[in-house]
Amino acid sequence: MSYPFRVTDATVDVVEALLSGDDELYGLKIAKSIGRPSGSVVPILMRLEACGWVLSEWEQDESVRGPRRRFYRLHADHVGAARRLVGERKTASATAVSSTLRPGLGGVR
Structure with a gap:
């Protein structure tokens, strides 16, 4: 499947975190x-937001000390595609690992 952003391991990690169900990410x-x-995660979140996969909003609780946080969540329209992306990457990783092992030799090529 083609995605409207560059798919890297870090991007897949961020998407997987967004799929965790945590409401305060x-x-x-x-x-x-x-x-x-965070210097690599925030630009990924910004790219995902720019292409419509992620929605964000500023923290509303003003009683919290420190700088306000920007909360991120997956757009409901892209949850299925996000799950496919994570699944594809996990399948590709498992295939790559299994293809580097030689049966009977107990090691990596």
């Missing part, structure tokens, strides 16, 4: 959950 929280720097 913001850039730093996503970055920590997937083990990637």
Whole structure:
């Protein structure tokens, strides 16, 4: 399937985090959950938002100390495609790993 954005491992990680069902996902929280720097996660979120896959809104609770957070969620119209994207990448990764193993030799080529 073709996507309106560049599909990288980091992009798939971000999409998978967005599929987690957490209602309060913001850039730093996503970055920590997937083990990637926020400096790479936030631009991915911005690209996904620009193509309509992600919606965002500023935190409304003004009693929270520190800078306001921008919360992100997948657009309902793209949840199915997001699941396919994550599934495709996992299938491709599993195929790549299994093709590098040689039966009977117990190691990598």
